[in-house]
Amino acid sequence: MNFDFEDIINRIINILKIKNKAELCRIMNVSTATMGNWKTRNKIPYEEILLICEKYQLSSDYIFFGIGNLKEIELMIKGRLSEKVLNNFQPELLLFHEVFKSINPISYNSKEELIIDIQKFDISFTNKIFQINEQTKNNIIAFLIELSPEEYEYVIKYNNNFLEIIFQFRNFTNKIFTLDKVSS
Known part of the structure; x- marks a missing residue:
């Protein structure tokens, strides 16, 4: 299965209610250049994303696959x-x-x-x-x-x-x- 970098990043931004990718970079402790490189290569930073899921208790099913919805997450x-x-x-x-x-x-x-x-x-x-x-x-x-x-x-x-x-x-x-x- 192919994951789309933009979809995953947008789901994280939406669920954490952060303003933009630069703010996400600060949370992930990576530079905006690194984020840009990931986007260009459509490279999914699995380890970094799983750490965010663990830290903020996010559903990895939602982040990676879009399974579930924001209402369920809010509950x-x-x-x-x-x-x-x-x-x-x-x-x-x-x-x-x-x-x-x-x-x-x-x-x-x-x-x-x-x-x-x-x-x-x-x-x-x-x-x-x-x-x-x-x-x-x-x-x-x-x-x-x-x-x-x-x-x-x-x-x-x-x-x-x-x-x-x-x-x-x-x-x-x-x-x-x-x-x-x-x-x-």
Whole structure:
């Protein structure tokens, strides 16, 4: 089977929601001349692409063959996000909610700008109510740092819905565990 260089590169650009091939070159840690050489020779850089798939948890079936679609990929991203959030922190959700209520995350140009403002966020009014401390804030920052570009974009774009869904799922999960304790 012959792969088309342009199709593969365009699928990576689309799924990572990056602007152009130069940005992809930075992610791949190769020069634009190298990318141009690959394109001219229609050489597929399998190793580099598989590393991107692994790093960003992308479907190699989608990247190489176009199997699946962006909606399915977005569902996988949402599932990974939910799993990360629910597995990693509960009290942090409360602080995350407070931070997003007080600042407009969409107005930030980068993840780093948002992290700086979270570092400055005053937790004194919430820590008495929710037992939140500096470690809680550091956990949120670590969570944001760990997000892939598409996961971060989703959290920022849909921050209100994201938090609402997570809270509903958390409440449902808590009910299940409570029922389990009552019945035993």
